[in-house]
Amino acid sequence: MDFDFSSLFAFLLFGVTIGVVYGIVALGISLIYSGLDIVHFAHGEIYMFGAFFGLVFSHTMGFPYPVALLLAMVCAAVLGMGIERVFYRRLTKGGGGYTVAGMGMIICGFGMSIVLMNIAFLIWGAAAEPFPVDLGMPFQLGDITLPKSYALTAVVAVLLMAALHYFLKKTKLGLAVRAVAANKDIAYLMGINVPMMISLIFGLACGIAAAAGVLIGPMQSVQVEMGYLMLLKAFAAAVVGGFGSLPGAIAGGIVVGIAENLGAAYISPNHKDIYAFLLLILVLMIKPSGLFGIVARVKA
Amino acid sequence: MLKVSGLSTGYGKLQILRGIDLNVAEGGIVTLLGGNGTGKSTFLKALSGLLPVWEGSIEFDGQKIQNLPPHEIVRCGLTQVTQGKDAYPAMTVEENLKLGAYVRKDKIAIAEDLERVYSFFPRLLERRTQLAATLSGGEVQMLVIGRGLMARPKLLMLDEPSAALAPKIIMDIFATINRIRKSGVSILMVEQNVRMALLLAEYGYIIRDGVILIKGDAKDLINDPNVKKSFLGGTVANSTHEIKA
Ligand SMILES: Nc1ncnc2c1ncn2[C@@H]1O[C@H](COP(=O)(O)OP(=O)(O)OP(=O)(O)O)[C@@H](O)[C@H]1O
Ligand SMILES: [Mg+2]
Numbered sequence: 001m002d003f004d005f006s007s008l009f010a011f012l013l014f015g016v017t018i019g020v021v022y023g024i025v026a027l028g029i030s031l032i033y034s035g036l037d038i039v040h041f042a043h044g045e046i047y048m049f050g051a052f053f054g055l056v057f058s059h060t061m062g063f064p065y066p067v068a069l070l071l072a073m074v075c076a077a078v079l080g081m082g083i084e085r086v087f088y089r090r091l092t093k094g095g096g097g098y099t100v101a102g103m104g105m106i107i108c109g110f111g112m113s114i115v116l117m118n119i120a121f122l123i124w125g126a127a128a129e130p131f132p133v134d135l136g137m138p139f140q141l142g143d144i145t146l147p148k149s150y151a152l153t154a155v156v157a158v159l160l161m162a163a164l165h166y167f168l169k170k171t172k173l174g175l176a177v178r179a180v181a182a183n184k185d186i187a188y189l190m191g192i193n194v195p196m197m198i199s200l201i202f203g204l205a206c207g208i209a210a211a212a213g214v215l216i217g218p219m220q221s222v223q224v225e226m227g228y229l230m231l232l233k234a235f236a237a238a239v240v241g242g243f244g245s246l247p248g249a250i251a252g253g254i255v256v257g258i259a260e261n262l263g264a265a266y267i268s269p270n271h272k273d274i275y276a277f278l279l280l281i282l283v284l285m286i287k288p289s290g291l292f293g294i295v296a297r298v299k300a
Numbered sequence: 301m302l303k304v305s306g307l308s309t310g311y312g313k314l315q316i317l318r319g320i321d322l323n324v325a326e327g328g329i330v331t332l333l334g335g336n337g338t339g340k341s342t343f344l345k346a347l348s349g350l351l352p353v354w355e356g357s358i359e360f361d362g363q364k365i366q367n368l369p370p371h372e373i374v375r376c377g378l379t380q381v382t383q384g385k386d387a388y389p390a391m392t393v394e395e396n397l398k399l400g401a402y403v404r405k406d407k408i409a410i411a412e413d414l415e416r417v418y419s420f421f422p423r424l425l426e427r428r429t430q431l432a433a434t435l436s437g438g439e440v441q442m443l444v445i446g447r448g449l450m451a452r453p454k455l456l457m458l459d460e461p462s463a464a465l466a467p468k469i470i471m472d473i474f475a476t477i478n479r480i481r482k483s484g485v486s487i488l489m490v491e492q493n494v495r496m497a498l499l500l501a502e503y504g505y506i507i508r509d510g511v512i513l514i515k516g517d518a519k520d521l522i523n524d525p526n527v528k529k530s531f532l533g534g535t536v537a538n539s540t541h542e543i544k545a
Contacts, residue, residue, distance in 0.1 A: 172398075172402070175391075175395060175398065175399060175402075176399070176402060178388075178390075178391065179388060179391075179399055182388050182389075182390065182391075183386060183388065185350055185382075185386075186382065186386045186388070188348075188349070188350060188369075188370035188371055188374075189348060189350075189370060189374065189379070189380050189382065190371075190374070190399045190400060190402045190403075190447075190451075191371045191374035191375055191402050191403035191451060192371055192399075192402055193369075193371045194370075194371065
């Protein structure tokens, strides 16, 4: 029996595409983690809101898909910054200054996740909404048919990563964000408005999550409960790549995406969502600092 | 230039400083001396706004700055170089220095100041693209002092710049601090190297258990037996300089 290389290639391709989406959500989670030392458990819901924002802008209001994508990112960024300002900041202030508030922060994140899910439920109901986007004919790569939405997803995700990288490494504001992530007291002494930077970090992370939502929407559908699975997979991606590391988040996302697609193809398609967590557990057993071992240089 | 009156502060409910009065005149070096855990760093943290001021007032350059947020205090021209040699290890030497100039917009003057810092510390120039993590202890101390200068402060506060350094490096650092003063920056220097600090400074304060025990002209303090005693923990009897200034 001949091994079908072209379908293997297709699975890999789809795996990478979905993987970069996990990667950019993980990027946001890592960004918030490196900025605030907290795992933002409501991040999946921000992603879900992003998807609904995209749906509203493109279908209800009739904006073109790319415009809807941008608007959804902006709205989610504002939403995230609002949540940080109104809720999280009170907790971080508890310790006097911007220090970790530990458990309280985690519980607040979980609570926020439930609140956001119920708000979405009140607005949009529980049914899965289709998010059809007509991007034209799929690409034909040899035997493989690649829907345009996949190609677009990969391109946008890569652009977002590149933009974020440029921002963090090459701009003065990006330097300040890295400074805040590495040491808040020293950042203050540099004259950096630390609370404002943290707000910015939240905005960026939430905007990116919304982009993921709008990109995934057309491939699946949009529904209130889509957030938690994304959170868990992005979390797996972040851990696999080395928690808090930005390049690790992307690499981890791709690894998770590939594992999931290969697992579904060659082991069993009925348990597609399990593979990410099997991988997570394996990585934690064998190399808890993450596959890419960049964890030592997490900060800044 | 800096006038601190009756400053009290602490951590949570734990009071550390009990009514500190301290002045720094323009263009000079004032040193604050004291043993471990006497509250020197706590004092600087309160001045920088990293700790809330419980009581008292801080006037800098004619403006009340107590309880302003730290980033605004830096904008007033008051910069602190902390004790921990806290460079950003994952950033390059030059990125660290550029962060020091974060509050400034004058690109040309920033470039000039960068040159000035490199002229103070030529070793930093050789290592400008290296990560700060790869520097030696002495080089990191140079880096954080240079980074403090990049803000172009009116008053630079240095927290134990000579701590944990070799004698040769300590001499270099103190010589540079003197050059910095001559370039027109006032300095408030926290030290435990009593003799060196008093040789450099015009005026000194000795702190113990959160209160100022002795103060006076540096040249008088240097020969005052009570200064030594205050470090060893003995009782300090009627110091000749205590109330004078
Ligand atoms: N974050 C903190 N929380 C609680 N107590 C603190 C904290 N930082 C310092 N202290 C306490 O405050 C007191 C004064 O500390 P401070 O750091 O000001 O001393 P110092 O004079 O700078 O000493 P050293 O010369 O060792 O640096 C010490 O008893 C210390 O234990
Ligand atoms: Mg100290």
